Amino acid sequence: MFRLVEQWAKAAVLEVQEYLRLVTAVGRALVTRPFYPRDVVEQFDEIGVGSLTVVLLTGAFTGAVLALQSGLTLDQFGARSMVGRLVSASMVKELGPVLTALMVTGRVGSGIAAELGSMVVTEQISALRALGTDPIRKLVLPRMLAGVIMVPVLTAISVAVGMVGGAVVSILQLKVAWSIYWNEVIAGLYMQDIWMGVIKPFALGFVIVSIGCHVGMRTTGGTQGVGRSTTNAVVAGSVAVLAVNFFVTKLLIVLMY
């Protein structure tokens, strides 16, 4: 039993050590040459534009259902007109960043782990190194940059679409006037909320892509290993998104509120 615990602890420490090594190597690659701009642009397209549909749908339906549920609760207090306030505060501070990050984890984190994992098991990563290319610079850094920059952009789009989704339900079903809904949306937002909604996606984007890259680069065991890595990237990425979201929220509350 003790031996099992010891093995598990060693494996966990090794994973953390390798993750930190990867992040350090990416940091070094960011400030030194060579840099592969074409790969960065490709990843912006793959991660950013490629995730747009799923993020738009997620944002719209989340905003809509939030308006529906809030409407029911607010009716008990005769405060249905304040539905915009609840939608905006929830979308900007929590649901926008977290749901976007979770959707991107499912789509991008798994894709990165599968792509890098299959490159590892088919020796394409070794071939890259043999040809004089650092895989961190060529494969990991472009994905990290795209993740850190595109997840906040996707979150902003998701939040905006969520508010529109909430507006559609509020106006058509809850019969709240258009101007009242949008006035409440603005009234429900404080500067600190906006900062929170802006800062969190940067951290979440970093977490999603760095975990995807780490898991993918450490793939072993052939095609079965690639499948395992893909699952691990989604599971670890999703849990990390929720955990990091909590700690960043806590930190921002201490700093800003």
Added chain:
Amino acid sequence: MDYVTTRRSPELDEALGPGSPIIIFDRVSLAFDEKVILNEVSFTLIKGHTKLILGASGAGKSTILKLILGLLRADAGRIWVNGEQIDRMREEELMKVRVDLGMVFQEGALFDSLTVRENVGYKLYEETSAPLEQIDQRVKEVLGFVGLAEYIDRMPSELSGGQRRRVAIARAMAAKPRILLYDEPTTGLDPITALTIDDEITKLRDLEGVSSILVTHQLRDAFYVATTTAVRENGRERFVPADSKKADEAEFLMLRDGQVIFEGNASELRSSKDEYIQRFLS
């Protein structure tokens, strides 16, 4: 034109002239956890010669190539490549050593998202500032060398196993490295396709002067490469039996459980009295 060859001092160039060692393994050992992969392996590859590494699966053959490239790090011993001691080098320093090395991986390891042209010219497109027309010309030249010029715009998934290996050879030789490493290049191929790969290896050694290490457990291919020489007559290549001097330049190294159990030429290997070797050759 040399595209990415390392700059060496005239003294080192002279020291690495004909007949001098280009790769040295000095009592190299490697283990993963409890499992010993290589145990005090020593050998020397002479410039322009071929080293044929034989052994059963798991004997540590491919590991030797990965150590030469710096893809793995030895636990003990010293490794020199092209006059540089590489066993304690950092990754950035190893990049400079790899400039002069080409590697053909077991399954080709072609980049499946790139075309044959992009695969073959990868090193030149990405890691040099050579003009695009010049790179294109070189890509066509090496694809012509391996007889696949018409496949230049295909994707790797559209190629057969043998064609993929030949593209991998073209990719390895595109930047004109002085050392080529082959990791089981004929495994899983039919005998006729395997023979075309053997011919490419022989051509590169005899017509281009490339030093090479061939890891294989295909005895037929190993003996063919060791005992055949490529000659060019009136612009056409021919493959003829090597004379005894040329055959001596191809040295066999046999591994068993990470240890060298034989080192010598083809005829010495055939006449070895070692029971394991006899069983391996039978």
